[in-house]
Amino acid sequence: MKIALVHDYLTQRGGAERVFELLCKRYPEADVFTSLYDPQKTIDLGERIVNTTFLQKIPGAAKYFRMMAPFYFPAFRALDLQDYDLIISSSTSFAKAVRKRSDARHVCFCHNVTRFLWDTETYLREYGDYRYFAPLIEQIFQLMRNVDLKYAQEPDLYIANSSVVAKRIQQIYGKPAIVVNYPIDTSNFVYSDTKEDYFLASARMISYKRLDIIVEAFNWLGWRLLISGDGPEQARLKAKALDNIEFLGHVSDRQRKDLFSQAKSVIVAALEDYGLVPVEANASGTPVIAYGAGGVLDTQIHGITGVFFKRQTPDSLQAALLESGRITWNYENIRNHAVNNFSEPVFFQKVEQLIDQTCITH
Known part of the structure; x- marks a missing residue:
């Protein structure tokens, strides 16, 4: 043929x-x-x-x-x-x-x-x-x-x-x-059940990714947030961010693997038609905190692989972050979910x- x-x-x-x-x-x-x-x-x-x-x-x-x-x-x-x-x-x-x-x-x-x-x-x-x-x-x-x-x-x-x-x-x-x-190519991601004391957002810095919501939520909470990626919104976001937020810019594939596997959670605030980042996070054994609409409804299980927030607002994201902290995550199950399905x-x-x-x- x-x-x-x-x-x-x-x-x-x-x-x-x-x-x-x-x-x-x-x-x-x-x-x-x-x-x-x-x-x-x-x-x-x-x-x-x-x-x-x-x-x-x-x-x-x-x-x-x-x-x-x-x-x-x-x-x-x-x-x-x-x-x-x-x-x-x-x-x-x-x-x-x-x-x-x-x-x-x-x-x-x-x-x-x-x-x-x-x-x-x-x-x-x-x-x-x-x-x-x-x-x-x-x-x-x-x-x-x-x-x-x-x-x-x-x-x-x-x-x-x-x-x-x-x-x-x-x-x-x-x-x-x-x-x-x-x-995703699951071999490109490393699994870790040991998490460090930071949260991660990984996205192009353009408006629909709604990184502004994430920055505002972490400004209020004071928790450590790393943001990888660059784009036209970077200067505006940096101007709003407090000292607990670090902008990494473009990172290598090796750095990205480590960031994903060691983060407490990966944060996704955009409304995506599908979105590979949540699946990549799960393949690293890392839960996802995501706006609960669009493609994540196909890839995430609330309370098992991640937590959804209902509105694209800092308050709604904060509530999801606090809820996530009360869950005892099974990182191996999170990884298996990604490998077995994606x-x-x-x-x-x-x-x-x-x-x-x-x-x-x-």
Whole structure:
């Protein structure tokens, strides 16, 4: 069976790209396609040939890939995938639009619906420079929504990373999606049942991560908090933080492993569609204190692997922190929960069963 692997664009390294990297490793003989490719900024594909679209020939397109938004659908529709029996797309937006042969199958790992089209207000808030073009953007986006909805009917099977995303796919695209929680490489995390006297937050310093809530809560409690990561919110957060809060900036993979395994708890205040950090913490034997909405509802068990707080406020987080302190955590059980449910072997066992069923039922 000839397989094509297709991703929106390989110009950055985020959660979606890490999943695509797993797919590339799992299917080493498959051909790889994307709209734009910048090998210096994205996952390491080694000597793998990466087939791109006509957009790759536009100077600066990879750097300013968001500006190419109106052109991605035509670019993916122009790809010739007629030789392939199975197409596996990895998409938050455009790759799901590829054409397939009538007797071929298309399985889409949908990390989200096309967010900038269907949640435009939030998108423009995060990328403030685009606000000034909002009236023009809205006209273009309305046309693109119609196209997105049309091409969303192309895949034969949708796989979503969480129940939240599956519900969104059903509501917006009218397509059912099967939830398979994305995995982590559990060998990248070290287990420890000895915890040091600090809490950890690990996130990009951007507004929706709600690190401001965490800083305010720990200002009030006076407990030691370490924050790893960097981003545009860093200066503002540092200005608010008291002496019990330490900003580590970017840390190495080795440092990150140790930080996760030795923390009393890892704190997550963002509303995430899925979120790998809580699973990574559990793989280290560390409980999670998380805002109780979104993807964590698929990955965490309240009182067993972590504690949820109900509102994105410092008071609500403080209450969860105090509740966590009254729990006698079984760190080995926390680790086992992650390994048994979110490891790569478990993930691919589920995925390959679904792909086999999809190909057989055709």
